[in-house]
Amino acid sequence: MKRYSVFAIAREALRYHQGWEKAWRAPAPKPAYDAIIIGAGGHGLATAYYLGKNYGITNVAILEKGWLGGGNTGRNTTIIRSNYLQDPSAAIYNKALSLYEDLSQDLNYNVMFSPRGLLMLAQTHHEVRGYLRTVHANNLQGVKTEWIGPEKVKELVPIINIDGPRYPVLGALYQARGGTARHDAVAWGYARACSAMGMDIIQQCEVTGVRSENGQVTGVETTKGFIGTRKLGIVVAGHSGQVADMAGFRLPVESLALQALVSEPIKPCMDVVVMANTVHGYMSQSDKGEMVIGGGTDGFNNFTQRGSFHHIEETLRALVETFPMISRLKMLRQWGGIVDMTGDRSPIISKTPLGNCFINCGWGTGGFKAIPGSGWAMAELMAKGEPGPLAAEFNMWRFREGQFIDESVAAGVAH
Amino acid sequence: MLILECPYCGVKAEETELSPGGEAHLKRFGPGSTGEEFEAYMFARKNPKGVHFERWRHAYGCGKWFLAARCTATLEVFGTYSAQTTEPPAEIVEKIKAKRPDWKGTK
Ligand SMILES: Cc1cc2nc3c(=O)[nH]c(=O)nc-3n(C[C@H](O)[C@H](O)[C@H](O)COP(=O)(O)OP(=O)(O)OC[C@H]3O[C@@H](n4cnc5c(N)ncnc54)[C@H](O)[C@@H]3O)c2cc1C
Ligand SMILES: [Zn+2]
Numbered sequence: 001m002k003r004y005s006v007f008a009i010a011r012e013a014l015r016y017h018q019g020w021e022k023a024w025r026a027p028a029p030k031p032a033y034d035a036i037i038i039g040a041g042g043h044g045l046a047t048a049y050y051l052g053k054n055y056g057i058t059n060v061a062i063l064e065k066g067w068l069g070g071g072n073t074g075r076n077t078t079i080i081r082s083n084y085l086q087d088p089s090a091a092i093y094n095k096a097l098s099l100y101e102d103l104s105q106d107l108n109y110n111v112m113f114s115p116r117g118l119l120m121l122a123q124t125h126h127e128v129r130g131y132l133r134t135v136h137a138n139n140l141q142g143v144k145t146e147w148i149g150p151e152k153v154k155e156l157v158p159i160i161n162i163d164g165p166r167y168p169v170l171g172a173l174y175q176a177r178g179g180t181a182r183h184d185a186v187a188w189g190y191a192r193a194c195s196a197m198g199m200d201i202i203q204q205c206e207v208t209g210v211r212s213e214n215g216q217v218t219g220v221e222t223t224k225g226f227i228g229t230r231k232l233g234i235v236v237a238g239h240s241g242q243v244a245d246m247a248g249f250r251l252p253v254e255s256l257a258l259q260a261l262v263s264e265p266i267k268p269c270m271d272v273v274v275m276a277n278t279v280h281g282y283m284s285q286s287d288k289g290e291m292v293i294g295g296g297t298d299g300f301n302n303f304t305q306r307g308s309f310h311h312i313e314e315t316l317r318a319l320v321e322t323f324p325m326i327s328r329l330k331m332l333r334q335w336g337g338i339v340d341m342t343g344d345r346s347p348i349i350s351k352t353p354l355g356n357c358f359i360n361c362g363w364g365t366g367g368f369k370a371i372p373g374s375g376w377a378m379a380e381l382m383a384k385g386e387p388g389p390l391a392a393e394f395n396m397w398r399f400r401e402g403q404f405i406d407e408s409v410a411a412g413v414a415h
Numbered sequence: 416m417l418i419l420e421c422p423y424c425g426v427k428a429e430e431t432e433l434s435p436g437g438e439a440h441l442k443r444f445g446p447g448s449t450g451e452e453f454e455a456y457m458f459a460r461k462n463p464k465g466v467h468f469e470r471w472r473h474a475y476g477c478g479k480w481f482l483a484a485r486c487t488a489t490l491e492v493f494g495t496y497s498a499q500t501t502e503p504p505a506e507i508v509e510k511i512k513a514k515r516p517d518w519k520g521t522k
Contacts (some may be wrong), residue, residue: 252459
């Protein structure tokens with residue numbers, strides 16, 4: 001892999017940019033690998049990357065039924081934060097945030113991480129109490145967040161209406177280290193680094209069956225034929241239930257549509273991320289100038305990557321009250337992704353009933369921010385066969401034992 | 416836009432009139448049940464990509480709960496039926512089989 005640098009740009013500028021090489025190879029599958037990851041979204045690619053980087057396991061294939069990063073990783077609204085309530089969540093999301101901070105250097109790929117600060121508005125007294133509690137919890141966890149009053153909110157977000165008739169802004173939970181990154185670049189950066197380590201990213205290759213013998217996976221059936229493996233990682237978000245079914249176990253996961261939309265580009269007007277959980281809406285401004293907007297999930301099981309229009313309408317109605325200036329904006333594009341929701345709204349990074357098969361799923365509406373931390377923890381689990389401290393509490397058996405990591409009460413919208 | 420016919424009042428209700436209530440025909444467990452049984456009842460879900468049976472409430476209509484058979488991969492609706500059933504009625508199963516010949520049935 002030729003490294004990207006200022007010198008490379010200068011060199012290429014002098015020769016009409018003829019010398020750039022493809023960011024990753026497009027190999028045919030080998031008969032067998034030491035490890036196979038199903039799903040080339042951010043979490044699958046990061047898992048592969050840290051398997052190579054931290055454990056030296058590079059005879060790895062990442063199988064993707066569509067194109068890499070084309071699932072939720074390429075459809076999300078890119079909010080990054082680590083101000084969760086429960087300790088296991090704070091640990092893994094904060095690990096992820098720390099890795100994001102120098103990911104561009106580590107991958108030699110600009111992921112455009114932008115720690116511009118993030119506000120979670122409190123618009124009811126219940127929410128004020130909830131966020132004060134989160135601030136205290138975060139301080140105990142060593143995650144720096146603070147409670148700020150309405151005047152400070154207005155100072156950080158001049159376009160906000162702090163005394164709306166239904167939901168006045170009573171304050172906010174503020175994480176200065178939070179922000180955004182470029183979603184595609186995260187997938188592409190990991191993919192390029194994986195390919196450079198000799199790993200095979202095989203796109204247009206759907207896994208259709210999991211073969212096992214005596215409780216151990218031997219390989220997977222795919223649209224490009226059978227591929228053998230010593231270890232299997234399932235990292236397929238919305239399709240986790242389907243692939244788990246192929247492997248013969250059931251998950252506490254349901255797949256729902258989550259939508260987002262962007263406006264026409266306008267001049268810079270908001271340089272922080274604002275989430276408003278009571279009214280189920282959030283907004284940030286992309287570098288191109290588009291207002292990036294999202295809300296809550298649709299209510300029913302759905303695999304079509306399309307949501308219902310009235311959900312978008314509800315999101316915008318709520319945000320127009322909080323940001324009156326967006327009422328005249330034209331919306332450019334709207335889309336949906338299929339998110340994998342668990343019963344406690346926390347992810348699963350776990351061993352499975354099959355000895356050498358591992359699963360990473362349940363990131364639901366909020367897993368983009370977790371990609372580096374999740375890949376780090378999943379790689380440890382796959383390499384050692386046992387979870388490390390970051391993953392241990394996210395096992396899939398916690399639902400049987402009642403050991404929930406309950407984030408659904410911590411935030412109505414868990415992005 | 417999803418449209419379901421309420422089997423009680425006969426109204427063809429569009430989505431904003433309805434509230435979704437999750438998987439239908441779950442077997443309920445009470446005090447004295449095992450951890451596995453509680454997990455199955457409260458958390459384990461079929462989540463099929465294809466034919467699915469669900470609970471819905473005609474929230475802004477007659478207010479009653481009913482059940483619907485739907486395809487989660489295409490959003491096609493096969494039919495709705497009374498909530499006072501423990502499995503999908505024969506006529507709904509027939510309709511599904513006519514449209515989805517390789518459907519394996521409820522697991
Ligand atoms: C609209 C929207 C907004 C969001 N906003 C945010 C946000 O602001 N902040 C945040 O942190 N998170 C957000 N999220 C959540 C975040 O996008 C996801 O949690 C995260 O991207 C999941 O990554 P992943 O790698 O697990 O899944 P994906 O990126 O979906 O990757 C899974 C891959 O598996 C592949 N696959 C599936 N089945 C098979 C098979 N049988 N064989 C081979 N490949 C298969 C799929 O094609 C897919 O590419 C949002 C999600 C959506 C939909
Ligand atoms: Zn009715």
